Structures are given as structure tokens and as C-alpha cells.
Amino acid sequence: MGITEKIAEIEREIARTQKNKATEYHLGLLKAKLARYRVMLLEPTGKSGPKGVGFDVVRSGDARVALIGFPSVGKSTLLSKTTGTTSEAAAYEFTTLTCIPGKINYNGAQIQLLDLPGIIEGAAQGKGRGRQVIAVAKTADLILMMLDATKGPRQRELLELELEAVGIRINTHRPNIYFKVKKGGGISFNATCKLTWLNEKMVYNILHDYKIHNAEVLVREDATVDQFIDVVLGTRKYIRCLYCYNKIDQISIEEVDQLARQDHTVVVSCESDLNIEYLVDQMWHYLDLIRVYTKPRGQAPDFDGGLILKRGTTVEGVCKAIHKSLVDEFSYALVWGTSTKHSPQRVGINHVIENEDVVQIMKKK
Numbered sequence: 219m220g221i222t223e224k225i226a227e228i229e230r231e232i233a234r235t236q237k238n239k240a241t242e243y244h245l246g247l248l249k250a251k252l253a254r255y256r257v258m259l260l261e262p263t264g265k266s267g268p269k270g271v272g273f274d275v276v277r278s279g280d281a282r283v284a285l286i287g288f289p290s291v292g293k294s295t296l297l298s299k300t301t302g303t304t305s306e307a308a309a310y311e312f313t314t315l316t317c318i319p320g321k322i323n324y325n326g327a328q329i330q331l332l333d334l335p336g337i338i339e340g341a342a343q344g345k346g347r348g349r350q351v352i353a354v355a356k357t358a359d360l361i362l363m364m365l366d367a368t369k370g371p372r373q374r375e376l377l378e379l380e381l382e383a384v385g386i387r388i389n390t391h392r393p394n395i396y397f398k399v400k401k402g403g404g405i406s407f408n409a410t411c412k413l414t415w416l417n418e419k420m421v422y423n424i425l426h427d428y429k430i431h432n433a434e435v436l437v438r439e440d441a442t443v444d445q446f447i448d449v450v451l452g453t454r455k456y457i458r459c460l461y462c463y464n465k466i467d468q469i470s471i472e473e474v475d476q477l478a479r480q481d482h483t484v485v486v487s488c489e490s491d492l493n494i495e496y497l498v499d500q501m502w503h504y505l506d507l508i509r510v511y512t513k514p515r516g517q518a519p520d521f522d523g524g525l526i527l528k529r530g531t532t533v534e535g536v537c538k539a540i541h542k543s544l545v546d547e548f549s550y551a552l553v554w555g556t557s558t559k560h561s562p563q564r565v566g567i568n569h570v571i572e573n574e575d576v577v578q579i580m581k582k583k
């Protein structure tokens with residue numbers, strides 16, 4: 219039996235198994251097996267997997283956004299509209315066959331927007347160019363899921379399932395579970411809160427299925443079985459996702475209003491040029507970037523330039539953004555701005571900086 223059939227079989231078994239106290243451990247095991255097979259499917263061990271010609275686009279700019287959607291929803295039309303690059307758009311499906319990068323300049327940042335082929339149901343199993351498209355999506359800082367406003371909610375559900383199946387977790391955080399494989403000592407299981415779904419036996423069963431017999435597990439939130447499996451696999455990608463409904467020129471105002479009220483959602487019409495600026499603005503917000511100004515010793519801060527960095531970046535990240543070798547030469551930094559109590563404040567390399575901070579790096583003598 220091939221892996222795809224095994225996956226299908228487990229999915230069928232999960233679907234027909236009633237969820238109750240008596241079956242919860244069995245279901246937990248099935249989920250662990252399913253996750254394991256899916257990983258095998260995505261990372262073929264041989265060299266026979268799809269090569270992905272035209273998909274290895276060099277990363278450039280301050281952040282990367284991947285356009286994911288079914289064929290002919292308007293992905294290429296959006297790329298041509300928002301970047302200086304033209305990507306062929308047409309009324310037939312699969313017009314785009316490779317990854318086409320464009321560049322958006324916004325708020326002084328350069329955002330790399332990637333146009334991709336449309337994906338179809340079963341993409342995670344390798345249908346169409348699904349695997350290559352998904353591999354690119356995993357490298358993105360933000361997924362822009364493009365949807366056709368004239369079609370129903372099913373398209374969005376299907377795409378979410380495809381992303382889920384390949385280990386992408388959208389608009390959620392990494393579960394707060396400490397997990398470490400050990401050389402000996404068996405499995406130690408502890409929790410800092412009341413647990414609804416996990417317990418020692420469940421965790422032991424799942425780890426056993428993964429042939430892990432020595433590990434430390436500390437659960438710090440009321441996590442589900444699926445979340446625990448995510449942590450054990452350790453390869454999940456947590457990426458933010460913005461839903462973009464295109465072609466609103468084709469539906470009524472009432473329908474537009476309803477779509478626009480959904481979470482993480484922007485409605486646009488690429489062809490009629492409706493709401494495109496707002497979409498770019500939302501992309502910027504979802505990327506969660508900050509600007510930091512550097513100040514050379516004895517000079518004014520560089521308010522015209524500055525660095526674009528991810529929120530949560532430390533002084534170490536600032537050093538790396540300036541020059542690789544600066545981390546080794548680092549002595550301390552002076553910081554002016556909202557991340558410090560007084561300005562300037564002397565900080566170490568692990569200090570987390572904030573938007574609009576001014577940073578002066580002092581090298582070792």
C-alpha cells in the first residue's frame with residue numbers, strides 16, 4: 219500500500235470513529251500516525267521528488283508574501299497591479315506555471331510578492347504543482363490567500379485543509395509546550411495548568427508511536443492532541459494569513475459587506491481597482507514590521523534610512539542587519555525610544571527593540 223492510500227485509510231478510520239472517552243486514546247494514536255505519514259509524503263527521501271524548476275526564487279527585500287489560491291481567482295492580476303512586474307493573466311486556468319516575484323515599496327520597506335500557480339484540491343498529496351507551491355508558501359512571512367468573491371465558502375475551507383495537511387498553521391501561535399528528547403530517564407510529564415485533552419497516558423502512547431521513550435514534556439497551556447503532535451514533529455510552520463476576496467465588482471454591496479466582516483479579511487477588485495491600497499496597507503500590518511534608526515557615534519540618527527525588521531527583534535538582530543561581524547565586536551548599545559525606561563539607555567545584545575527606536579552600537583575596544 220502506498221503512503222497516499224495509508225493516509226486515506228487512516229482518515230476514513232478517524233471519520234468513522236465516534237469521539238468519546240473509550241476511543242480517545244485510539245484517536246490520538248491515529249492522529250499521530252496520520253501526521254507521520256503526511257511528513258513522509260512531503261519530504262521524499264529519494265532524489266526522485268519533483269524538482270521545482272522556476273520555483274527557487276531568491277529572497278529579496280524586507281519580507282516575503284506568497285499568493286495562494288485556486289486557479290483564475292486573480293493572483294497574477296494583483297501582482298501586475300501592485301508591483302512593477304507583469305505576470306500574464308487570462309481567463310483560462312493555470313495561466314501561471316512558475317513562481318513570479320514582484321516588489322512592492324511601502325512605508326520605506328520592500329515587500330517581495332510571489333505570484334504562484336493556482337493550487338487544486340489534493341495539492342498536499344502532490345496534485346498539480348501543489349507540492350512546489352506549498353514549499354514556497356512555507357518560506358513566506360505572510361500568506362495572502364486569494365479567493366473568488368463570487369464563489370462560496372468551500373474554496374476557503376479546502377485551501378485551509380491543504381495548508382493544514384502540509385504542516386502550515388495559520389493565524390495561530392506555536393503551542394506553549396516544552397518538549398525535549400532525552401538519552402534516558404523515561405518520559406517525564408508535567409503540566410502547569412488544568413488539561414482537557416492531554417494526560418500522561420495519551421502523551422506516552424503518542425511518543426511510543428514515534429519510538430520516543432525518553433523525553434521531558436511540560437505542558438503550559440490547555441493544548442489539544444493535535445497541538446501536542448505538532449510540537450513532537452517540530453517541523454510546523456506558523457504563518458499569518460490574510461484572506462483576500464477578489465472580484466467584488468461581480469457581487470452585491472450586501473454580499474461585499476458580509477465578506478468584509480470576516481476575520482483577517484480584505485475585499486478587493488483588481489480589475490476595477492477597488493480597495494487595493496487598503497490591501498497593501500493590511501499586508502504591511504500583518505507582516506508586523508518595525509523601523510529602527512541607527513546612529514553612528516557623534517552623528518545624528520539616520521532618519522531617512524533606517525532598518526526594517528520583524529517585531530520582537532533584539533539588538534543582536536540589529537547588529538546582524540548592519541553587518542555579520544558586528545555581533546562579535548559588540549560591547550553594548552545605547553537605545554533611545556519606547557523600548558527603554560530612559561533615553562538613552564545602555565542595553566545588552568538581548569534587549570528587544572521597538573518601532574522607531576534609535577540604536578547606537580558600541581564596539582569592544
Ligand SMILES: Nc1nc2c(ncn2[C@@H]2O[C@H](COP(=O)(O)OP(=O)(O)OP(=O)(O)O)[C@@H](O)[C@H]2O)c(=O)[nH]1
Pocket residue numbers: 287288289290291292293294295296306307308309310311312313314315334335336337464465466467468486487488489490
Ligand atoms: N470581474 C473580475 N475579473 C477579474 C478580476 N481580477 C482578475 N479578473 C479576471 O480573472 C481571470 C483570471 O485572472 P488571473 O490573474 O489570470 O488569475 P490567476 O489566479 O493568476 O490564475 P492562474 O494563474 O491560472 O492560477 C482573468 O480573466 C482576469 O481578467 C476582478 O477584480 N474582477
Ligand SMILES: [K+]
Pocket residue numbers: 289290291307308309310311312313314
Ligand atoms: K488564469
Ligand SMILES: [Mg+2]
Pocket residue numbers: 293294295306307313314333334335336
Ligand atoms: Mg496566474
